[in-house]
Amino acid sequence: MDMYQKREARQKKKMETSTDDKSAQGKNINWFPGHMTKALRMIDDQAKLVDGFIYVLDGRAPYSSLNPEFFKRIKDKPFLYVINKCDMANDVITNKWKAYFQEKGVRVITLDSTKSNSSRAVYVEVLKMMSEKLERFKLKGVNKSVRLMILGIPNCGKSTLINNFVGKKRAVTGDRPGVTRGKQWLTVDDKIELLDTPGTLYPSFNNQAIAKNVAFIGSINDSILDIEGLALDLIKKLQEINPAIIGDRYNTERGLEPLEIYEAICKKRGFILRGNEMDYTRAAKAIIDDYRKGKLGKITLEMPDTNYVRL
Ligand SMILES: Nc1nc2c(ncn2[C@@H]2O[C@H](COP(=O)(O)OP(=O)(O)OP(=O)(O)O)[C@@H](O)[C@H]2O)c(=O)[nH]1
Numbered sequence: 001m002d003m004y005q006k007r008e009a010r011q012k013k014k015m016e017t018s019t020d021d022k023s024a025q026g027k028n029i030n031w032f033p034g035h036m037t038k039a040l041r042m043i044d045d046q047a048k049l050v051d052g053f054i055y056v057l058d059g060r061a062p063y064s065s066l067n068p069e070f071f072k073r074i075k076d077k078p079f080l081y082v083i084n085k086c087d088m089a090n091d092v093i094t095n096k097w098k099a100y101f102q103e104k105g106v107r108v109i110t111l112d113s114t115k116s117n118s119s120r121a122v123y124v125e126v127l128k129m130m131s132e133k134l135e136r137f138k139l140k141g142v143n144k145s146v147r148l149m150i151l152g153i154p155n156c157g158k159s160t161l162i163n164n165f166v167g168k169k170r171a172v173t174g175d176r177p178g179v180t181r182g183k184q185w186l187t188v189d190d191k192i193e194l195l196d197t198p199g200t201l202y203p204s205f206n207n208q209a210i211a212k213n214v215a216f217i218g219s220i221n222d223s224i225l226d227i228e229g230l231a232l233d234l235i236k237k238l239q240e241i242n243p244a245i246i247g248d249r250y251n252t253e254r255g256l257e258p259l260e261i262y263e264a265i266c267k268k269r270g271f272i273l274r275g276n277e278m279d280y281t282r283a284a285k286a287i288i289d290d291y292r293k294g295k296l297g298k299i300t301l302e303m304p305d306t307n308y309v310r311l
Protein backbone atom coordinates (compact mmCIF):
# COMPACT_ATOMS: atom_id res chain seq x y z
CA MET A 1 0.00 0.00 0.00
CA ASP A 2 1.28 3.47 -0.77
CA MET A 3 0.91 6.29 1.78
CA TYR A 4 -2.39 7.45 0.32
CA GLN A 5 -3.87 3.97 0.46
CA LYS A 6 -2.68 3.59 4.04
CA ARG A 7 -4.22 6.91 4.97
CA GLU A 8 -7.44 5.97 3.21
CA ALA A 9 -7.59 2.64 5.04
CA ARG A 10 -6.95 4.38 8.36
CA GLN A 11 -9.60 6.98 7.74
CA LYS A 12 -12.14 4.48 6.50
CA LYS A 13 -11.55 2.35 9.58
CA LYS A 14 -11.97 5.38 11.80
CA MET A 15 -15.20 6.29 10.03
CA GLU A 16 -16.61 2.79 10.17
CA THR A 17 -15.97 2.32 13.86
CA SER A 18 -17.26 5.77 14.57
CA THR A 19 -20.65 5.21 12.92
CA ASP A 20 -21.27 2.52 15.55
CA ASP A 21 -20.46 4.95 18.32
CA LYS A 22 -22.71 7.74 19.47
CA SER A 23 -19.98 10.16 18.43
CA ALA A 24 -17.68 10.23 15.46
CA GLN A 25 -15.21 12.27 17.51
CA GLY A 26 -12.45 9.98 18.67
CA LYS A 27 -12.06 11.69 22.01
CA ASN A 28 -14.07 14.11 24.09
CA ILE A 29 -14.01 17.72 22.98
CA ASN A 30 -12.55 20.19 25.46
CA TRP A 31 -10.96 23.54 24.80
CA PHE A 32 -9.82 25.63 27.71
CA PRO A 33 -6.41 27.09 26.88
CA GLY A 34 -4.38 29.30 29.22
CA HIS A 35 -5.61 32.53 27.67
CA MET A 36 -9.16 31.65 28.77
CA THR A 37 -8.08 31.12 32.38
CA LYS A 38 -6.46 34.53 32.18
CA ALA A 39 -9.55 36.03 30.56
CA LEU A 40 -11.84 34.63 33.26
CA ARG A 41 -9.59 36.20 35.88
CA MET A 42 -9.85 39.55 34.11
CA ILE A 43 -13.66 39.11 33.89
CA ASP A 44 -13.68 38.39 37.65
CA ASP A 45 -11.84 41.62 38.42
CA GLN A 46 -13.86 43.81 36.08
CA ALA A 47 -17.25 42.24 36.95
CA LYS A 48 -17.05 43.93 40.33
CA LEU A 49 -16.70 47.33 38.65
CA VAL A 50 -19.42 47.14 35.98
CA ASP A 51 -23.08 48.03 36.38
CA GLY A 52 -24.49 45.30 34.15
CA PHE A 53 -23.81 42.76 31.41
CA ILE A 54 -24.69 42.03 27.80
CA TYR A 55 -24.57 38.27 27.38
CA VAL A 56 -24.20 37.33 23.71
CA LEU A 57 -25.47 33.93 22.54
CA ASP A 58 -25.15 32.33 19.10
CA GLY A 59 -28.67 32.03 17.69
CA ARG A 60 -27.85 28.69 16.06
CA ALA A 61 -27.21 27.11 19.46
CA PRO A 62 -28.43 29.44 22.22
CA TYR A 63 -28.32 26.89 24.99
CA SER A 64 -24.93 25.47 24.05
CA SER A 65 -23.52 28.98 23.97
CA LEU A 66 -24.37 29.57 27.63
CA ASN A 67 -21.29 29.41 29.82
CA PRO A 68 -22.00 28.31 33.41
CA GLU A 69 -18.94 30.31 34.49
CA PHE A 70 -20.62 33.60 33.53
CA PHE A 71 -23.43 33.52 36.09
CA LYS A 72 -20.85 33.27 38.86
CA ARG A 73 -19.61 36.67 37.67
CA ILE A 74 -22.95 38.29 36.83
CA LYS A 75 -24.36 37.45 40.29
CA ASP A 76 -27.39 39.66 40.84
CA LYS A 77 -26.41 42.51 38.53
CA PRO A 78 -28.74 43.28 35.58
CA PHE A 79 -28.06 41.49 32.31
CA LEU A 80 -29.52 41.22 28.84
CA TYR A 81 -29.28 38.25 26.49
CA VAL A 82 -28.49 39.10 22.88
CA ILE A 83 -29.34 36.12 20.68
CA ASN A 84 -26.94 37.00 17.88
CA LYS A 85 -26.35 35.62 14.35
CA CYS A 86 -30.11 35.30 13.90
CA ASP A 87 -29.63 35.80 10.17
CA MET A 88 -28.12 32.29 10.18
CA ALA A 89 -30.67 30.69 12.52
CA ASN A 90 -34.15 29.33 11.82
CA ASP A 91 -36.58 32.23 12.40
CA VAL A 92 -39.34 30.12 13.93
CA ILE A 93 -36.96 28.51 16.42
CA THR A 94 -35.36 31.87 17.23
CA ASN A 95 -38.77 33.17 18.24
CA LYS A 96 -39.26 30.10 20.40
CA TRP A 97 -35.96 30.80 22.14
CA LYS A 98 -36.93 34.42 22.65
CA ALA A 99 -40.27 33.37 24.19
CA TYR A 100 -38.47 30.80 26.30
CA PHE A 101 -36.17 33.37 27.86
CA GLN A 102 -38.98 35.91 28.24
CA GLU A 103 -41.05 33.33 30.11
CA LYS A 104 -38.14 33.04 32.53
CA GLY A 105 -38.38 36.79 33.07
CA VAL A 106 -35.04 37.52 31.43
CA ARG A 107 -34.42 40.45 29.07
CA VAL A 108 -33.66 39.21 25.56
CA ILE A 109 -33.09 40.64 22.09
CA THR A 110 -32.59 38.81 18.80
CA LEU A 111 -30.02 40.30 16.46
CA ASP A 112 -27.85 40.23 13.36
CA SER A 113 -24.99 42.39 14.52
CA THR A 114 -23.46 42.58 11.04
CA LYS A 115 -26.46 44.68 9.95
CA SER A 116 -25.75 48.36 10.32
CA ASN A 117 -27.49 50.07 13.24
CA SER A 118 -29.00 46.78 14.44
CA SER A 119 -27.53 47.48 17.87
CA ARG A 120 -30.01 50.34 18.26
CA ALA A 121 -32.53 47.85 19.71
CA VAL A 122 -29.88 46.69 22.19
CA TYR A 123 -29.12 50.32 23.09
CA VAL A 124 -32.78 51.01 23.84
CA GLU A 125 -33.05 47.86 25.96
CA VAL A 126 -29.85 48.69 27.85
CA LEU A 127 -31.19 52.17 28.68
CA LYS A 128 -34.36 50.55 30.02
CA MET A 129 -32.38 48.02 32.00
CA MET A 130 -30.13 50.69 33.50
CA SER A 131 -32.75 53.42 33.85
CA GLU A 132 -32.73 53.49 37.66
CA LYS A 133 -28.97 53.81 37.80
CA LEU A 134 -28.93 56.54 35.16
CA GLU A 135 -31.70 58.36 37.01
CA ARG A 136 -29.69 58.19 40.24
CA PHE A 137 -26.63 59.67 38.49
CA LYS A 138 -28.84 62.47 37.18
CA LEU A 139 -30.39 63.21 40.57
CA LYS A 140 -26.95 63.36 42.14
CA GLY A 141 -25.90 65.70 39.37
CA VAL A 142 -22.98 63.45 38.40
CA ASN A 143 -22.02 63.13 34.80
CA LYS A 144 -21.41 59.37 34.82
CA SER A 145 -22.15 56.67 32.24
CA VAL A 146 -23.18 53.09 32.99
CA ARG A 147 -20.54 50.46 32.35
CA LEU A 148 -21.48 47.14 30.78
CA MET A 149 -19.40 44.08 30.16
CA ILE A 150 -19.99 41.99 27.02
CA LEU A 151 -19.78 38.28 27.73
CA GLY A 152 -20.03 35.28 25.43
CA ILE A 153 -18.30 32.17 24.21
CA PRO A 154 -15.63 32.59 21.48
CA ASN A 155 -16.77 33.77 18.06
CA CYS A 156 -20.38 34.56 19.01
CA GLY A 157 -20.03 38.15 17.76
CA LYS A 158 -19.18 40.22 20.87
CA SER A 159 -16.69 42.50 19.13
CA THR A 160 -18.94 42.83 16.07
CA LEU A 161 -21.78 43.95 18.34
CA ILE A 162 -19.52 46.52 20.01
CA ASN A 163 -18.44 47.87 16.63
CA ASN A 164 -22.08 48.13 15.64
CA PHE A 165 -22.73 50.18 18.79
CA VAL A 166 -19.90 52.60 18.16
CA GLY A 167 -20.49 52.69 14.40
CA LYS A 168 -16.82 52.01 13.62
CA LYS A 169 -14.53 49.03 13.41
CA ARG A 170 -12.86 49.72 16.73
CA ALA A 171 -12.69 46.20 18.16
CA VAL A 172 -10.87 43.50 16.18
CA THR A 173 -13.21 40.82 14.83
CA GLY A 174 -12.55 37.62 12.91
CA ASP A 175 -14.11 34.49 11.56
CA ARG A 176 -12.42 32.23 14.11
CA PRO A 177 -12.55 31.76 17.88
CA GLY A 178 -10.10 33.54 20.18
CA VAL A 179 -9.71 36.83 18.29
CA THR A 180 -10.12 39.25 21.22
CA ARG A 181 -7.39 39.04 23.81
CA GLY A 182 -7.22 41.30 26.84
CA LYS A 183 -9.80 43.92 27.73
CA GLN A 184 -10.98 46.89 25.71
CA TRP A 185 -13.27 49.67 26.92
CA LEU A 186 -15.27 51.59 24.33
CA THR A 187 -17.38 54.66 24.87
CA VAL A 188 -20.71 54.60 23.04
CA ASP A 189 -21.92 58.02 24.20
CA ASP A 190 -22.28 59.94 27.46
CA LYS A 191 -24.59 57.25 28.86
CA ILE A 192 -22.93 53.94 28.00
CA GLU A 193 -19.44 52.43 28.08
CA LEU A 194 -18.84 48.87 26.94
CA LEU A 195 -16.11 46.43 27.88
CA ASP A 196 -15.22 43.86 25.21
CA THR A 197 -13.89 40.58 26.64
CA PRO A 198 -12.22 37.54 25.09
CA GLY A 199 -14.63 34.67 24.39
CA THR A 200 -14.35 32.01 27.04
CA LEU A 201 -15.57 28.46 27.48
CA TYR A 202 -15.43 26.45 30.65
CA PRO A 203 -12.91 23.99 32.05
CA SER A 204 -14.73 20.90 30.78
CA PHE A 205 -17.83 19.97 28.85
CA ASN A 206 -19.78 17.37 30.76
CA ASN A 207 -22.17 17.02 27.84
CA GLN A 208 -20.56 16.17 24.52
CA ALA A 209 -23.72 17.02 22.56
CA ILE A 210 -23.21 20.60 23.75
CA ALA A 211 -19.48 20.44 23.00
CA LYS A 212 -20.26 19.35 19.44
CA ASN A 213 -22.75 22.16 18.90
CA VAL A 214 -20.11 24.62 20.10
CA ALA A 215 -17.65 23.05 17.65
CA PHE A 216 -20.15 23.09 14.74
CA ILE A 217 -20.76 26.82 15.14
CA GLY A 218 -17.02 27.54 15.11
CA SER A 219 -16.44 28.44 18.76
CA ILE A 220 -13.71 25.86 19.29
CA ASN A 221 -10.32 26.05 17.66
CA ASP A 222 -10.46 23.60 14.74
CA SER A 223 -6.86 22.58 15.28
CA ILE A 224 -7.83 20.61 18.40
CA LEU A 225 -10.75 18.88 16.68
CA ASP A 226 -11.00 15.61 14.76
CA ILE A 227 -12.39 17.44 11.77
CA GLU A 228 -13.46 14.32 9.83
CA GLY A 229 -15.30 12.97 12.88
CA LEU A 230 -16.92 16.35 13.41
CA ALA A 231 -18.11 16.47 9.79
CA LEU A 232 -19.68 13.03 10.12
CA ASP A 233 -21.40 14.15 13.33
CA LEU A 234 -22.64 17.27 11.57
CA ILE A 235 -24.06 15.18 8.72
CA LYS A 236 -25.88 13.03 11.28
CA LYS A 237 -27.21 16.08 13.06
CA LEU A 238 -28.40 17.74 9.85
CA GLN A 239 -30.07 14.53 8.73
CA GLU A 240 -31.98 14.48 12.03
CA ILE A 241 -33.07 18.08 11.56
CA ASN A 242 -34.12 17.69 7.93
CA PRO A 243 -32.71 15.25 5.34
CA ALA A 244 -33.39 17.77 2.57
CA ILE A 245 -30.61 20.10 3.86
CA ILE A 246 -27.77 17.88 2.65
CA GLY A 247 -29.64 16.56 -0.41
CA ASP A 248 -30.41 20.06 -1.66
CA ARG A 249 -26.90 21.41 -1.24
CA TYR A 250 -24.86 18.46 -2.44
CA ASN A 251 -27.36 16.72 -4.67
CA THR A 252 -26.95 13.42 -2.85
CA GLU A 253 -29.52 10.65 -3.05
CA ARG A 254 -32.14 10.17 -0.37
CA GLY A 255 -31.93 7.28 2.09
CA LEU A 256 -28.16 7.10 2.42
CA GLU A 257 -26.38 6.48 5.73
CA PRO A 258 -24.23 9.36 7.09
CA LEU A 259 -20.96 7.76 5.99
CA GLU A 260 -22.38 7.08 2.52
CA ILE A 261 -23.46 10.72 2.35
CA TYR A 262 -19.94 11.79 3.33
CA GLU A 263 -18.46 9.67 0.55
CA ALA A 264 -21.07 10.82 -1.95
CA ILE A 265 -20.07 14.42 -1.17
CA CYS A 266 -16.40 13.55 -1.75
CA LYS A 267 -17.31 12.14 -5.17
CA LYS A 268 -19.74 14.88 -6.20
CA ARG A 269 -17.31 17.63 -5.22
CA GLY A 270 -14.30 15.88 -6.74
CA PHE A 271 -12.53 15.59 -3.39
CA ILE A 272 -10.48 12.67 -4.62
CA LEU A 273 -6.81 12.08 -3.99
CA ARG A 274 -4.25 10.38 -6.21
CA GLY A 275 -5.15 6.72 -6.65
CA ASN A 276 -8.86 7.50 -6.55
CA GLU A 277 -8.92 7.76 -2.76
CA MET A 278 -11.46 10.00 -1.04
CA ASP A 279 -10.14 13.21 0.43
CA TYR A 280 -12.15 13.04 3.67
CA THR A 281 -10.31 15.96 5.20
CA ARG A 282 -11.09 18.34 2.37
CA ALA A 283 -14.72 17.25 2.30
CA ALA A 284 -14.97 17.67 6.09
CA LYS A 285 -13.66 21.22 5.89
CA ALA A 286 -16.07 22.03 3.05
CA ILE A 287 -19.15 20.66 4.86
CA ILE A 288 -18.33 22.38 8.15
CA ASP A 289 -17.46 25.62 6.38
CA ASP A 290 -20.72 25.51 4.40
CA TYR A 291 -22.67 25.17 7.64
CA ARG A 292 -20.76 27.95 9.38
CA LYS A 293 -21.16 30.32 6.44
CA GLY A 294 -24.91 29.67 6.28
CA LYS A 295 -24.66 28.01 2.86
CA LEU A 296 -26.80 25.10 4.04
CA GLY A 297 -29.56 27.48 5.06
CA LYS A 298 -30.74 29.03 8.30
CA ILE A 299 -30.29 26.10 10.64
CA THR A 300 -30.66 26.06 14.42
CA LEU A 301 -29.14 23.07 16.14
CA GLU A 302 -31.24 22.96 19.28
CA MET A 303 -34.74 23.80 20.43
CA PRO A 304 -35.77 25.15 23.81
CA ASP A 305 -37.25 21.72 24.53
CA THR A 306 -34.08 19.81 23.57
CA ASN A 307 -33.89 17.33 26.41
CA TYR A 308 -30.62 18.58 27.88
CA VAL A 309 -32.09 22.02 28.53
CA ARG A 310 -32.33 22.51 32.26
CA LEU A 311 -32.38 26.22 32.83
N1 LIG B 1 -23.87 36.30 9.94
C1 LIG B 1 -23.46 36.91 11.05
N2 LIG B 1 -22.16 36.94 11.34
C2 LIG B 1 -21.79 37.54 12.49
C3 LIG B 1 -22.71 38.15 13.37
N3 LIG B 1 -22.02 38.66 14.41
C4 LIG B 1 -20.72 38.39 14.18
N4 LIG B 1 -20.57 37.71 13.03
C5 LIG B 1 -19.32 37.20 12.44
O1 LIG B 1 -18.81 36.24 13.36
C6 LIG B 1 -17.39 36.28 13.39
C7 LIG B 1 -16.91 36.46 14.82
O2 LIG B 1 -17.22 37.75 15.25
P1 LIG B 1 -16.44 38.47 16.44
O3 LIG B 1 -17.17 39.74 16.71
O4 LIG B 1 -14.98 38.53 16.17
O5 LIG B 1 -16.73 37.43 17.62
P2 LIG B 1 -16.23 37.51 19.13
O6 LIG B 1 -17.35 37.01 19.96
O7 LIG B 1 -15.72 38.85 19.44
O8 LIG B 1 -15.06 36.44 19.11
P3 LIG B 1 -13.80 36.28 20.11
O9 LIG B 1 -13.19 37.60 20.28
O10 LIG B 1 -12.95 35.31 19.39
O11 LIG B 1 -14.37 35.72 21.37
C8 LIG B 1 -16.99 37.41 12.45
O12 LIG B 1 -16.65 36.82 11.20
C9 LIG B 1 -18.24 38.25 12.34
O13 LIG B 1 -18.35 38.94 11.10
C10 LIG B 1 -24.11 38.10 13.02
O14 LIG B 1 -25.00 38.58 13.73
N5 LIG B 1 -24.41 37.47 11.85
Ligand SMILES: [Mg+2]
Nearest residue numbers: 158159179180
Ligand atom coordinates in the same frame (compact mmCIF):
# COMPACT_ATOMS: atom_id res chain seq x y z
MG1 LIG C 1 -13.92 39.49 20.04
